[in-house]
Amino acid sequence: MLDRLKNHITQNFPFLENKKLLLATSGGLDSIVMARLFNQLDYAIALAHCNFQLRGLESFGDQNFVQDYASTNNIPMFLTQFDTEAFAKDYKLSTQVAARDLRYNWFYELLETEGFDYVLTAHHADDNIETFLINLSRGTGLEGLVGIPAQNDKIIRPLLLFSREEIANYAKENKIEWREDSSNASDKYLRNKIRHDLVPLLKELNPHFIPSFQKTQSYLQESQVMVEDASIMVYQQVAKQEEEGIYFDLNQLRKLPNYTSYLYQWLHEFGFSAWDDIYDLVESQSGKHVFSAEFRLLKDRDSLILSPIDLEANSEEEYFIDEGMEDVKIPLNLSFCKVDDIYIPTNTTIFVDQEKLEFPLVLRRWNDGDNFQPFGMEGKSKKVSKLFKDEKLSLLEKENVWILWSGNKIVWVVGIRQDERFRVDNKTQNILKIELE
Template structure:
């Protein structure tokens, strides 16, 4: 097994004997074998362990076990204790997704700050098979069918050369001790359900399933490389990038083989799904003006080209301006504040890019957010309410620019300024005003 792993490392240029490796060790069978193999091969490595705070005393015992293993091998040891459930709730994601995000972010932080060349994980052929089938179940392109790559940036996986049975035999032969994670057998998790219920049936059909899928992944990876080069050649002819937008020539796209596949690869960085891309291709012969959305971008089918622009994602959040805060920078918006004591000779600044507000009428913190349907305010000089949607129509704001309009809101929920247009009459400077907050759009 050592020879196979050594050959695999050399074949895929995973690392050299002089590289410093950060090895992820959970204490389970796979990672314990990985650490032992690297030691046998004379690699320079340290051990990194994640405690996710999910399994109480069992997780504490895992951490102590891995700590002792690092001491036994006389290698540096790094450990991190995460509040995984809290992070999952905060981000609205599953516990497994949260744990994955936290661990890889931390691995990379340790790698970059401590001078390691690569992060090594214990993924093996069975992990790769499970990943391929999970991706296929959820729907995937070529990228999902190649499974787990042996090398992905700073991540390397030398055990993809071998199967789970090989690891177990090695562990028994070398009398290694490991820790078993009971959650690996819980059918609550999709991967475990696949491992427990589905893969045994498939292995009855093909006892060499893991090796077969490993070879299939290599072939798919080769096909993916061919597609990648073809897409790059198409991009040089069809794509034009400007500061405000990306343009794709429709006629060039129509001449490509498998147009939908090629366009999907071109639009993948912009977040467009394959289903949406099929609709885009169907629109090539339609009238111009069709609009398509991804989570991050908007695409408009023009006469001879596709026009892709980023969405203003700041409209999905709010930004606070605390009392005394002088600068607020948001994507596409830079505000500066000045607090003035009213004295004789003070001139109220004029212009759409500035608002002079009665500081004592405001409730802090102030909030900057995108305008919303149903918003209303009292434009300065008026005593009645005005729907913001009607105000923007009166101002002749183009439809595609309305999304960019933001408002400054007092802490009591009242709109104090439609930024770049008009302050609210309730916050205007009067003879009774003692302090003025001047807010400028820079």
């Protein structure tokens, strides 16, 4: 097993040579065998143990065991303890997810503060099978079937080529002691039920199940690479990045065979799960949308628009601007200064008669009933919503428009059009320039 691991590292992880490695060590069979192997290969290693305090005295027994192992073998060790259940409750997570998040956050912290290059975890071939079957049972895309990655950023999993049985046999042959986690015996968790009942049956049906499975996963991984390459090429034809979000051209999208597969490939990383609703957006009316926790997909005419959700946005919020203020930073960057002369106003700069203003000015988002007198159209009013239509603004662009008010009159549809009633004329004595930066 030692020689196989050495060859595996040479072929797949040659960059580990002369690096400082942090080994995630629970005290269980897999992590202790990994520690023994890398210590024998003379790598610069240290152990990192998390006490999640989930199994009472047993958790502290694991901690003491790893401490003794590190001391006996002269291996540096890092230890931390977590109140995992409190963390899970505070952040509304399952205990397993909370433990995983705490664990990996701490590992990355150690990489940064202690100068380690990589974290090694002891996942093996049976873990890969179990993860595959869990994802398969819950429903997943291709990415859920390709297995646990051998490398994910700074996380390396060097034991994936070995089965649990091989690791156990190596430990017994070399008289290696380890700690058994009592929770592994319980079928309360789906993974344990698959481990105890389903995987042994599959191995019984096919004695060569693990190598056959590994070969199948390698094919799936190759297929995923091909899918990702095709997805990138098609994305460049269909999608366009704008300031307010990503626009997907529906006319181009509908030309694709199985366009739903491309939508899944592009959008799943943004946390969406209501896929039928997303696919229905393609043929729905403008204004329909689907949300994930942090993003929104909006149908607007011939586009789907992906944008982050502004969690702080509030259509009722107002910002007051007192006379004499020179700069406003929230919600927009506006500057106010007196000038002696004017030039033709633009979308980002207007000139107004300061004497006509009623302070404080107010910034708020637009409402459906808002009316104003567009610059250059004296005596004629227009709905702001009609201005948006004439300007061909998308629904997303409309949502981000702010209005500058003086009393009950619009001074400026900011960034789009000034109001005629505040324009500079031959009676103006004080000119105020307002600029959107």
